[in-house]
Amino acid sequence: MVATLSGTPARDGYRMPGEFEPHDGCWMIWPERTDNWRMGAKPAEKAFVAVAEAISRFEPVTMCVSSRQFVNARHKLSSKIRVIELSNNDSWMRDVGPTFVINDKGGIRLVDWDFNAWGGLEGGLYFPWDQDDLIPRKVAEITGIDRYKAPLVLEGGSIHVDGEGTLITTEECLLNPNRNPKLSRQEIEGLLHDYLGVEKIIWLPRGCYNDETDGHVDNLCCFVRPGVVLLTWTDDPDDPQHEISKEAYEILRSATDARGRSFEVHKLHQPAPVIVTAEEAEGVDPVEGTYPRKEGDRMAGSYVNFYIANGGVVMPLFNDPADQAAMAKLKELFPDREVVGVYSREILLGGGNIHCITQQQPRP
Amino acid sequence: MVATLSGTPARDGYRMPGEFEPHDGCWMIWPERTDNWRMGAKPAEKAFVAVAEAISRFEPVTMCVSSRQFVNARHKLSSKIRVIELSNNDSWMRDVGPTFVINDKGGIRLVDWDFNAWGGLEGGLYFPWDQDDLIPRKVAEITGIDRYKAPLVLEGGSIHVDGEGTLITTEECLLNPNRNPKLSRQEIEGLLHDYLGVEKIIWLPRGCYNDETDGHVDNLCCFVRPGVVLLTWTDDPDDPQHEISKEAYEILRSATDARGRSFEVHKLHQPAPVIVTAEEAEGVDPVEGTYPRKEGDRMAGSYVNFYIANGGVVMPLFNDPADQAAMAKLKELFPDREVVGVYSREILLGGGNIHCITQQQPRP
Numbered sequence: 001m002v003a004t005l006s007g008t009p010a011r012d013g014y015r016m017p018g019e020f021e022p023h024d025g026c027w028m029i030w031p032e033r034t035d036n037w038r039m040g041a042k043p044a045e046k047a048f049v050a051v052a053e054a055i056s057r058f059e060p061v062t063m064c065v066s067s068r069q070f071v072n073a074r075h076k077l078s079s080k081i082r083v084i085e086l087s088n089n090d091s092w093m094r095d096v097g098p099t100f101v102i103n104d105k106g107g108i109r110l111v112d113w114d115f116n117a118w119g120g121l122e123g124g125l126y127f128p129w130d131q132d133d134l135i136p137r138k139v140a141e142i143t144g145i146d147r148y149k150a151p152l153v154l155e156g157g158s159i160h161v162d163g164e165g166t167l168i169t170t171e172e173c174l175l176n177p178n179r180n181p182k183l184s185r186q187e188i189e190g191l192l193h194d195y196l197g198v199e200k201i202i203w204l205p206r207g208c209y210n211d212e213t214d215g216h217v218d219n220l221c222c223f224v225r226p227g228v229v230l231l232t233w234t235d236d237p238d239d240p241q242h243e244i245s246k247e248a249y250e251i252l253r254s255a256t257d258a259r260g261r262s263f264e265v266h267k268l269h270q271p272a273p274v275i276v277t278a279e280e281a282e283g284v285d286p287v288e289g290t291y292p293r294k295e296g297d298r299m300a301g302s303y304v305n306f307y308i309a310n311g312g313v314v315m316p317l318f319n320d321p322a323d324q325a326a327m328a329k330l331k332e333l334f335p336d337r338e339v340v341g342v343y344s345r346e347i348l349l350g351g352g353n354i355h356c357i358t359q360q361q362p363r364p
Numbered sequence: 365m366v367a368t369l370s371g372t373p374a375r376d377g378y379r380m381p382g383e384f385e386p387h388d389g390c391w392m393i394w395p396e397r398t399d400n401w402r403m404g405a406k407p408a409e410k411a412f413v414a415v416a417e418a419i420s421r422f423e424p425v426t427m428c429v430s431s432r433q434f435v436n437a438r439h440k441l442s443s444k445i446r447v448i449e450l451s452n453n454d455s456w457m458r459d460v461g462p463t464f465v466i467n468d469k470g471g472i473r474l475v476d477w478d479f480n481a482w483g484g485l486e487g488g489l490y491f492p493w494d495q496d497d498l499i500p501r502k503v504a505e506i507t508g509i510d511r512y513k514a515p516l517v518l519e520g521g522s523i524h525v526d527g528e529g530t531l532i533t534t535e536e537c538l539l540n541p542n543r544n545p546k547l548s549r550q551e552i553e554g555l556l557h558d559y560l561g562v563e564k565i566i567w568l569p570r571g572c573y574n575d576e577t578d579g580h581v582d583n584l585c586c587f588v589r590p591g592v593v594l595l596t597w598t599d600d601p602d603d604p605q606h607e608i609s610k611e612a613y614e615i616l617r618s619a620t621d622a623r624g625r626s627f628e629v630h631k632l633h634q635p636a637p638v639i640v641t642a643e644e645a646e647g648v649d650p651v652e653g654t655y656p657r658k659e660g661d662r663m664a665g666s667y668v669n670f671y672i673a674n675g676g677v678v679m680p681l682f683n684d685p686a687d688q689a690a691m692a693k694l695k696e697l698f699p700d701r702e703v704v705g706v707y708s709r710e711i712l713l714g715g716g717n718i719h720c721i722t723q724q725q726p727r728p
Contacts, residue, residue, distance in 0.1 A: 003443060067431075067451035067495060070502070079367060082505050085450055087431035131431065138434070141446050142506060 003146045005109065008194040014101035014109055015197030018163030019308045020225055022363040025060035026309065027139065028052055029091040029357070030073045032066060035290040036090060036126070036350050038283025047346040048091070049076055051307075051314060051354055054340045056080045058309035064088065064135070086138055087131040089117070092352055094218065095155035096129075097359035098136035098147070101197065108364035109146045111195050112136035113154040118213050119178035120153075125212060125291040125351065143361075150195045152188070153179040157216040157356050159192070162226040165199040165258025167192055172206045172215030179214075200258040204248045208232060209240040211300040212291055218355045219302045221248060224266070224333045227257060232302040233267035241270060268329055271320035274301040274348055293349065305353030306330065307360075313337050316344035316353045367510045369473065372558040378465040378473055379561030382527030383672045384589055386727040389424035390673065391503065392416055393455040393721070394437045396430060399654040400454060400490070400714050402647030411710040412455070413440055415671075415678060415718055418704045420444045422673035428452065428499070450502055451495040453481070456716055458582065459519035460493075461723035462500035462511070465561065472728035473510045475559050476500035477518040482577050483542035484517075489576060489655040489715065507725075514559045516552070517543040521580040521720050523556070526590040529563035529622025531556055536570045536579030543578075564622040568612045572596060573604040575664040576655055582719045583666045585612060588630070588697045591621060596666040597631035605634060632693055635684035638665040644713055657713065669717035670694065671724075677701050680708040680717045 009015065028051070031037045031044040038044075052061050056078070064086035065073040074083045088096070095118070098110035113136070117129035140147040158173045173179065174188055183191070189201050207215020221231040229252055233245050245267075252265045281295040303326040306315035313334050317323045323341065330339045347353050373379065392415070395401045395408040402408075416425050420442070428450035429437040438447045452460070459482070462474035477500070481493035504511040522537045537543065538552055547555070553565050571579020585595040593616055597609050609631075616629045645659040667690040670679035677698050681687045687705065694703045711717050 002446060070451075070498065074501075082366060082508070084505055085502055087434075087449060134434065137438075138449055141448055144446070 002140050002144055005146055005148050009101045009109065009111065009148060010194045010197045013103045014107065015103070015163065016099055016101050016161050017362045018161060018223055018226065019360055020223065021163055023059050023310050023360045024363045025062060025361050026055050026307070027093050027097055027359045027361060028061060028063050029086070029088050029093045029096075030063055030065035030069050031091040031350065032069050033090055033126075035285045035287035036293070038280055038293070038349065043346045044350060045076060047342065047344055048357065050342045051344070051347070051357065052077060052081050054314045054342055055307060055309050055312070055358065057340070058312035064093070084142065086135065088135065089126060089129050089132045092157070092356050093359040094157045094356045095213070096132040096135050097156060098139050099156055099196065100145070100360070100362050102362050102364045106364045108362065109148060110136060110140055111148050111150050112140070113150050113152055115155065116153050116179070118155065119176070122178040123214070124178070127289045148195060150191065152183070152191045152195070155213065155216065156359060157213060157218040157352070159196070160217055160222050161196060161198055162223045162257060164226045165197075166202065166226070167196060167198040167200070168202045168204065168217055168221065168223075168229070170204045170207045170215045170217050170220070173213065173217070176214050198258065202252070202255050204251055206244050206247070208300040208302055209244055210298050212351050216356075219300055219305050219353065221252070222304055226259075227261045228264045228266070228333070230266045230268050230304060230333065232270050232304045234270050266329070266333060268303045268326055269322050270303065271301045271318040271322050274299040274318060274345065276349065280349055291351070299348045299351075301348055302353070305355040307354050307358045308337070311337055313339045314354055315339060315341050316348070317341040318345060319343060366504050366508055369510055369512050373465040373473065373475065373512060374558050374561045377467045378471065379467070379527065380463055380465050380525050381726045382525060382587055382590065383724055384587065385527055387423050387674050387724045388727045389426060389725050390419050390671070391457050391461055391723045391725060392425060392427050393450070393452050393457045393460075394427055394429035394433050395455040395714065396433050397454055397490075399649045399651035400657070402644055402657070402713065407710045408714060409440060411706065411708055412721065414706045415708070415711070415721065416441060416445050418678045418706055419671060419673050419676070419722065421704070422676035428457070448506065450499065452499065453490060453493050453496040456521070456720050457723040458521045458720045459577075460496040460499050461520060462503050463520055463560070464509070464724070464726050466726050466728045470728045472726065473512060474500060474504055475512045475514050476504070477514050477516055479519065480517050480543070482519065483540070486542040487578070488542070491653045512559060514555065516547070516555045516559070519577065519580065520723060521577060521582040521716070523560070524581055524586050525560060525562055526587045526621060528590045529561070530566065530590070531560060531562040531564070532566045532568065532581055532585065532587075532593070534568045534571045534579045534581050534584070537577065537581070540578050562622065566616070566619050568615055570608050570611070572664040572666055573608055574662050576715050580720075583664055583669050583717065585616070586668055590623070591625045592628045592630070592697070594630045594632050594668060594697065596634050596668045598634050630693070630697060632667050632690055633686050634667065635665045635682040635686050638663040638682060638709065638712055640713065655715070663712045663715075665712055666717070669719040671718050671722045672701070675701055677703045678718055679703060679705050680712070681705040682709055683707060
């Protein structure tokens with residue numbers, strides 16, 4: 001029996017743990033829509049398989065897939081990976097999936113946010129999003145984990161938490177009128193408190209340059225552990241990202257977390273701008289109502305968009321000169337984890353990266 | 365990790381338990397196709413809900429449902445019942461679902477048979493059946509239960525076992541050239557031995573009169589417990605069912621089971637012939653390739669088509685004068701179980717009954 005709970009996680013003693021805390025596994029969704037993924041999504045499939053196989057070295061992976069693609073996905077993934085039929089509108093499990101919350105008595109529950117495809121009819125990335133919006137409910141049924149329904153449009157990629165009361169997000173996304181136009185900043189803070197068990201919200205103004213999600217924080221910065229954050233960076237003052245990162249850096253340096261600590265802020269130098277080629281743009285079906293992929297568009301490439309697994313970090317690589325330095329930095333910051341790189345240009349061409357296509361299920 | 369096993373259940377020490385042994389739960393599929401279920405399947409939905417709710421009083425029920433019907437099914441079923449997205453071609457979990465096998469060390473595995481919609485292109489009931497055929501594989505992934513792939517076309521409703529080495533089936537179905545034309549009776553017996561752990565097969569010639577499944581045994585007779593069987597019956601010599609039941613009765617009376625016991629054979633008097641009305645026939649979409657529902661057709665009504673749950677029996681009722689005697693007989697035969705009747709004409713109009721739409725998952 002799966003209950004839809006009437007209280008809130010905070011009132012019931014639950015909190016969202018940090019991604020660096022132990023996991024029971026990772027959820028993903030198979031890429032499929034040909035108006036976002038070029039060449040029938042076949043190049044993206046390879047990248048998703050590589051990410052899933054890399055994560056499965058550290059923890060169990062469940063790949064959700066539409067009935068149309070079930071046999072194909074089952075065939076292309078190793079038998080270590082569980083493949084579950086689940087309808088979807090696209091493959092961003094971070095944003096459409098549930099947020100799991102735990103308590104200190106071995107309990108786990110999940111939060112089911114409202115989802116409107118990153119902006120609904122005012123700047124959303126595709127239509128409809130009805131199947132995406134059902135995913136947390138279906139995950140609750142599959143896992144037998146009880147569910148809270150939160151009255152807030154929120155994507156998982158727009159928040160990062162330290163598991164000790166602190167949440168980082170961006171005004172560009174969470175205060176965007178295309179998400180929760182009727183809610184004030186204070187009301188949104190109240191709901192983040194109620195549904196994630198956080199006490200303090202750090203608001204950064206903007207996410208990465210040209211990020212079509214309206215500036216999700218998970219492409220910009222993340223927690224390494226409580227008190228330690230990592231920020232995408234460029235020293236090039238002519239790159240529009242420079243001002244964004246500098247602004248965030250200054251806010252983080254002067255902020256304190258829920259426990260009163262100052263942040264140790266590390267910089268992760270971004271790759272060179274990732275520009276969509278003519279060949280890449282041509283491989284995408286043009287569909288009215290879906291965000292287009294045009295030659296010359298700059299994608300929001302960032303090394304910060306990695307996934308922290310049990311004993312591992314799975315990070316994006318771009319075949320860029322900065323790849324090695326980024327990997328070295330993550331190895332230094334996560335000395336107890338194995339850092340695995342996956343070439344992920346094909347994921348970025350769809351509008352996100354490794355963190356965006358994954359969702360951890362914490363161990364209660 | 366879900367394995368596809370290379371051995372066979374018999375070799376690995378597994379057997380199919382009797383339905384009367386303890387269950388972990390019951391699997392069902394939501395009715396939907398409008399070329400089999402009248403009035404958009406809405407009357408059938410009510411009957412399926414009644415069956416699911418009745419069974420859920422005794423053991424957990426999982427309702428599988430297509431993405432199209434997920435929200436509707438979730439809404440109409442109580443929260444006790446788990447609802448899982450699973451594509452299907454129709455709703456006969458007994459026939460399309462896995463057969464679970466257990467060992468005496470707490471192990472459970474499942475057998476994935478070939479499925480061809482009760483006869484494939486030579487007398488099958490609809491086309492295609494591709495989604496039905498994937499269901500056992502998907503159940504394996506959902507449950508994490510390892511899977512054997514059996515090289516045999518078989519529907520779960522065509523067999524009954526006593527869990528102690530005996531299987532009852534019909535020649536009309538299992539020897540039908542539209543199932544396994546290249547296999548001899550002996551080869552089929554060998555595969556039943558290998559995949560179900562049975563030692564002795566009792567072959568009855570025919571199933572119920574006008575049963576569109578080609579005579580599934582589960583509409584004709586079943587085990588109450590090892591050594592005790594129950595057979596649908598009519599005393600009317602003008603009813604074509606009379607000869608079929610008489611023939612089966614004589615075979616069962618003279619047979620012995622795998623342990624050498626003779627059978628105690630009980631008779632369960634059938635309801636009056638269930639005839640499709642004009643209104644019922646008109647509510648079904650005519651589709652080429654789907655078995656038609658015509659006014660005046662006699663459906664294969666039988667009280668034997670019940671489901672044995674933990675501590676309960678859920679039996680079909682027809683608003684027939686014979687209902688009360690049938691229920692009294694089941695109460696007498698199952699003194700330790702609560703017998704619950706569900707009016708199931710709408711299920712029968714689709715071609716089966718309560719046993720056909722359920723599949724038990726035994727407790728290992």
